[in-house]
Amino acid sequence: MSKSDRVSSTLELRGVSRHFGSVKALDGLDITVAPGELVALLGPSGCGKTTALRIVAGLETATAGDLMVNGVRYNDTPANERDMGMVFQHYSLFPNLSVSENIEYGLRARKVDSGKRKKRIDEMLELIGLESKRSAYPHQLSGGQQQRVALARALAVQPRVLLLDEPLSALDAQVRGQIREEIRRIQLELGITTLFVTHDQEEAMAISDRVGVMSHGRLEQIDTPIALYNSPATPFVASFVGHANRLPAEITAKGKARVLNQKVDISSSAEEFTEGMKVNVIIRPESLEIVSESDESATRGIVALKSFLGPMTKVGIAVEGAPLVHLNIASREVRKIEIGDKIAFKISSDEVMAERV
DSSP states (O other): OOOOSSOOOEEEEEEEEEEEEEEEEEEEEEEEEEOEEEEEEESSSSSSSSHHHHHHSSSOOOEEEEEEEEEHHHHHHHGGGSEEEEEEETTOOTTTHHHHHHHHHEEEEEEEHHHHHHHHHHHHHHHOOOGGGOOGGGSOOHHHHHHHHHHHHHHOOOEEEEESSEEEEEEEEHHHHHHHHHHHHHHHHOOOOEEEEESHHHHHHOSEEEEEETTTTTEEEEEEEEHHHHOOHHHHHHHHSSSEEEEEEEEEEETTEETEEEEEEEEOSSSOTTOOOOOEEOOOOGOOOOOOOOOTTSSSEEEEEEETTTEEEEEEEEETTOOOOOEEEEEHTTTTTHHHHHHHHEEOSSEEEEOOO
């Protein structure tokens, strides 16, 4: 199956809301996924991302708003007529069916003739690299292999849209990395429009064209992974995407603040800050740098923590009047730093984001 075998679709959610009594699981969600694009919905548990996916799949009904595929309203289209392929968190393979039979299931339901079914099964097994496992049963496969089969089953029917619901969360870390790369390879090869739900920012940032960050049923920001990280639109996005220090500060003038006895520019925000207002500023670990203790403008503290993370080591610095401040230092350099050492550092970022306390 190649890109020419199917037509990629445009998926749109227009003002989609879902209320459970007084609880707003989704609150006016607007998203457009372009043909062949992979968009991830990222956020903590309860943010509404899975509800959005289930509405697209037809497993839940929106309270308000419209679901559109190629400009056609799908709100009242039954789930089995939506032509969506869905991969679940826990595979949901049929235990009494072989790998081939699991892949074939949707094709049989659509009454595809046997010759075409056999050809499609062969194509799918080649695509996921499990030709030798065609007669195996789910309990005879590893978790990663089972998820590959679930993906092949979803793709075998050539759906308009592929929906991925936390498809990697049941796998161990090493396999998770391998399977996410496989998902991206296959998605690009087929050019299929894909909506991917995850709470794991590394997954979302690694394989998505764009990432939509959600909180309390609303879309905080949707953009490329690089733009989300470098130019977060809200304090929530800044703190949820990547790692960040949240530190107490005081507004000293319009667009200016003092944090850790250093002056910083704060980025534009919908909130109006006035002089003397207490705020929190959000600073990424890589926006802090170690400097000479003779630098009078630096902040001083005591090394309280070292966490080895491969090429980088996270160093926690205890500073009076502030929570532990984290910096990232190249591991080859951190050997010179010991817990208990006095250390000086400065904020190197041009501007930081501020939020009300």
